[in-house]
Amino acid sequence: MIRGIRGATTSPDNTKESIWAVSEQLFRKIAADNHIVPENVSSVIITATKDLDAAFPAKALRELDGWKHVPVMCMAEIAVPGALEKCIRVMINADTELKQDQVQHVYLEGAVVLRPDLLPSQ
Known part of the structure; x- marks a missing residue:
C-alpha cells in the first residue's frame, strides 16, 4: 500500500548549511x-x-545513499499570515505494510506545534 508519510522541521537560519542539516x-x-x-x-x-x-x-x-533516483520536488509553502516561520514540510509517498494508524509522522524542532496530536506519547 502506498502511504503518505508527513514530517516537518524548522531551520534556525536561512543558510544552505542549516537548511540541509535540518x-x-x-x-x-x-x-x-x-x-x-x-x-x-x-x-x-x-x-x-x-x-x-x-x-x-x-x-x-x-545526497543520502540510495535516494539519488527518487523523484523529489521542492515548492513554496503558502504564505499564510501568522504561520510558522523557517519551516520545511515533507510528504514521502512510500510503499509500506504499515497501517494508516501505524505510520510515524515526524515533527521536529519548532514544527512540533503543527501536529501535537501526532506526537508519540511520553
Whole structure:
C-alpha cells in the first residue's frame, strides 16, 4: 500500500548549511521510524516557507545513499499570515505494510506545534 508519510522541521537560519542539516535530520528520522528504504519510495514533495531561500531542501535528500533516483520536488509553502516561520514540510509517498494508524509522522524542532496530536506519547 502506498502511504503518505508527513514530517516537518524548522531551520534556525536561512543558510544552505542549516537548511540541509535540518532537512537531512528530518529525512533520516522519517525513514528510520517507518522502516522506509528508497527503493519503496514513489515520490517526495517538500515545501519551504518564503523565508528559506538559501538552498533547496531536496539536495539534502539526494545526497543520502540510495535516494539519488527518487523523484523529489521542492515548492513554496503558502504564505499564510501568522504561520510558522523557517519551516520545511515533507510528504514521502512510500510503499509500506504499515497501517494508516501505524505510520510515524515526524515533527521536529519548532514544527512540533503543527501536529501535537501526532506526537508519540511520553
